[in-house]
Amino acid sequence: MLKIRDLKAKVKSLDKQILNGVDFEVKKGEIHCIMGKNGSGKSTLGHIIMGNPDYEITDGQIYFENELINDLPTNERATKGIYLAFQNPIEIPGVTLANFFRYTTKKFYSEDIPYPKIRKQIVELLGKFGIPEDTMRRYLNEGFSGGERKRIEAMQVLVYKPKLAILDEIDSGLDIDGLKNVVKYINEYVEQNPDTSIIFITHYSRLLQYLSPNMVHVMINGKIVLSGDMSLAKEIDEKGYSWLEDSIKT
Amino acid sequence: MEDRSVLELREMAENYKYDFKDPYLYKEVFEKGLDEEKVIKISKIKGEPEWMTEFRVNAYRIFISKPMPTWGNTEILNKINFDDIHYYVRPEEDHKTSWDEVPEYIKKTFDRLGIPEAERKFLAGVTAQYESEVVYHSIREDLAKQGVIFTDMDTGLKEYPEIVRKYFGTVVPPEDNKFAALNSAVWSGGSFVYVPPNVKVSIPLQAYFRINAKNMGQFERTLIIAEEGSEVTYIEGCTAPVYSSHSLHSAVVEIIALPNSKVQYITIQNWSRDVYNLVTKRSVAYENAKVGWIDANIGSLLTMKYPSIYLLGEGARGEIISVAFAKTGQHQDAGSKIVLAAPNTSATVTSKSISVGSGRASYRGLVKVYKEAKNSKVNVQCDALLLDPESRTDTYPVIEVHQPNAAITHEATVSKISEQQLYYLMSRGLSPEEAKTLIIHGFIENFVKELPMEYAVEMNRLIALEMEGSVG
Known part of the structure; x- marks a missing residue:
């Protein structure tokens, strides 16, 4: 599904190297977790997979379904089946959530399905994720609480049905019940759509107790330094990241 | 409201002091260019009362005595050759454009907007009558029952001379500016609306329904009088592009909102x-009256238009919401004028402009608060969106306050579409073009939501069309 080879990238405006050779592979139907401290490059990795114009790939390759996508425009990555739930979704003033979905769903649904039908499904999904219907009339992400943003970003996985969903820090800004609720519906969706691959990006292991990932990766200084199973997450939970940082230095 | 027949015109001409019997003379009279004699002849041919003839002649003298504006886009303005313009065209001579003359981009837009065939021909000036005439007649009957007058200005003058004489030229006197003077001298067509006391007109009056040969005139004159406690909404124009064989359009609109009335234009x-679109729009609002200008400028080569509200009565309120869309080659010089001259008056101005390519949008605003305007409030918000590096926007606000306890705010922002907004929308599958269009929809949302449903839908569709091909 996703194959990343020796990926190096920098922040365009700062000319600062932020990924220092990432190797990483996610197969169809797998769930991966990428963990790391703030500034480790884990969110950047998600954005570079999506094609964020703030970053520039300086070396290496990203393959999606065996196609090199380094230079593919973001919208084409999206329509090929990559979805990124933003840690900090962008505000679009004056564009209602309803209008946003009216436009975006056109890219993922057949023309034969009338929009009112899609809209009804979306309202139901929002309800499941604890978002009231009248939110559809509010402007996209404007004045949304941190929790509302996270729920709506996560819920869109169920709207666009991507092949690969990257959920960036879905756990920050959500209280424990909110988080449980979001993860419950994501897990339920994955059960029903077992070909879906998911990457969870997180700082804390709190999220992991509700998941059963195939692999856990730890990122430090723009590199994946260690990969393993759930036991790795447990180790980080107990010891933090510093023992890993120390082991790299030596 | 029939067009005058040729016969009628001849009869009128016969009564005229100049010898008008020879039909060939008509052509001579209405050759390009303007002088006092022509102004008098226009008035006589229309069979106007003496006072209107005098009004026109006086206005003509003001027109020639006033210099061209020295502000605004003088480079484009000074290209107007007043000697190369027809100032009066008899209705039966006008609208002889052939379909082949209509520019390709306009035909294409008709297609994309799904404008019906009959309407297209009308909008392009190929035919003078539009099928909705039937619809209009039934609406007019309903209005007549309530005592509402909704007709073209020429008919208004003929049938309701007292009302017209009382108000005509009182809000926009010919002395106001060179183009108001020109309009006052040679006006033809436009709308006349009179709403009796306490009548609330439930449907918007659409110039569209009143369309006939006179409607698309170069020098339209519109007069709206809302009596005490009445309410009316008037809509002019349409989203479809309007092809005109005349290059200079200079309209005057006057609104009189009497106490407790509400008028939305x-x-x-x-x-x-x-097209040069040089328009003077002004309204006066008396005690507790409310006036709103909702104004979108999308077409034309150069538009100069600054809708004005004079709040003359205590508690009067005004609102101006405008959108300007300037594409390459266009200059939308728009703005507003708010004058507060009574206590407890308030006004808000929201101006949005979008410049694409080398398009230029200017906001020119005046807020004037007289000493009498205690406890008055004005909020002005101007937001400009620049889509390309060569796009341009300017803001020229003037604020003059003679009442210390008035609360005046003026905010102006200039922004570009942020890369992160584009990226976010593209991450949901939208192309850069679609993403920009959606952001622009959002930018003008407060304008669009003021429009009746069908106009709002068309407006959004039009913005999408305008955006096509303008993204690199």
């Missing part, structure tokens, strides 16, 4: 790209 201007 909606304009969607989409003239073809070679």
Whole structure:
């Protein structure tokens, strides 16, 4: 599904190297977790997979379904089946959530399905994720609480049905019940759509107790330094990241 | 409201002091260019009362005595050759454009907007009558029952001379500016609306329904009188581009909102790209009256238009919401004028402009608060969106306050579409073009939501069309 080879990238405006050779592979139907401290490059990795114009790939390759996508425009990555739930979704003033979905769903649904039908499904999904219907009339992400943003970003996985969903820090800004609720519906969706691959990006292991990932990766200084199973997450939970940082230095 | 027949015109001409019997003389009279004699002849041919003839002649003298504006886009303005313009065209001579003359981009837009065939021909000036005439007649009957007058200005003058004489030229006197003077001298067509006391007109009055040969005139004159406690909404223009064979359009609109009345005037201007659109729009609002200008400028080569509200009565309120869309080659010089001259008056101005390519949008605003305007409030918000590096926007606000306890705010922002907004929308599958269009929809949302449903839908569709091909 996703194959990343020796990926190096920098922040365009700062000319600062932020990924220092990432190797990483996610197969169809797998769930991966990428963990790391703030500034480790884990969110950047998600954005570079999506094609964020703030970053520039300086070396290496990203393959999606065996196609090199380094230079593919973001919208084409999206329509090929990559979805990124933003840690900090962008505000679009004056564009209602309803209008946003009216436009975006056109890219993922057949023309034969009338929009009112899609809209009804979306309202139901929002309800499941604890978002009231009248939110559809509010402007996209404007004045949304941190929790509302996270729920709506996560819920869109169920709207666009991507092949690969990257959920960036879905756990920050959500209280424990909110988080449980979001993860419950994501897990339920994955059960029903077992070909879906998911990457969870997180700082804390709190999220992991509700998941059963195939692999856990730890990122430090723009590199994946260690990969393993759930036991790795447990180790980080107990010891933090510093023992890993120390082991790299030596 | 029939067009005068040739016969009638001849009869009128016969009564005229100059010898008008020879039909060939007509052509001579209405050759390009303007002088006092022509102004008198226009008035006589229309069979106007003496006072109107005098009004026109006086206005003509003001027109020639006033210099061209020295502000605004003088480079484009000074290209107007007043000697190369027809100032009066008899209705039966006008609208002889052939379909082949209509520019390709306009035909294409008709297609994309799904404008019906009959309407297209009308909008392009190929035919003078539009099928909705039937619809209009039934609406007019309903209105007549309530005592509402909704007709073209020429008919208004003929049938309701007392009302017209009382108000005509009182809000926009010919002395106001050179183009108001020109309009006052040679006006033809436009709308006359009179709403009796306490009548609330439930449907918007659409110039569209009143369309006939006179409607698309170069020098339209519109007069709206809302009596005490009445309410009315008037809509002019349409989202479809309007092809005009005349390059200079200079209209005057006057609104009189008497105590406790509400008037809303909606304009969607989409003239073809070679038109000079130089318009004077002004309203006066008396005690507790409310006036709103909802104004969109999309077409034309150069538009200069600054809808004005004079709040003359205590508690009067005003609102101006405008959108300007300037594409390459266009200059939308728009703005507003708010004058507060009574206590407890308030006004808000929201101006949005979008410049694409080398398009230029200017905001020119005046807020004037007289000493009498205690406890008055004005909020002005101007937001400009620049889509390309060569796009341009300017803001020229003037604030003059003679009442220390008035609360005046003026905020102006200039922004570009942020890369992160584009990226976010593209991450949900939208192309850069679609993403920009959606962001622009959002930018003008507060304008669009003021429009009746069908106009709002068309407006959004039009913005999408305008955006096509303008993204690199």
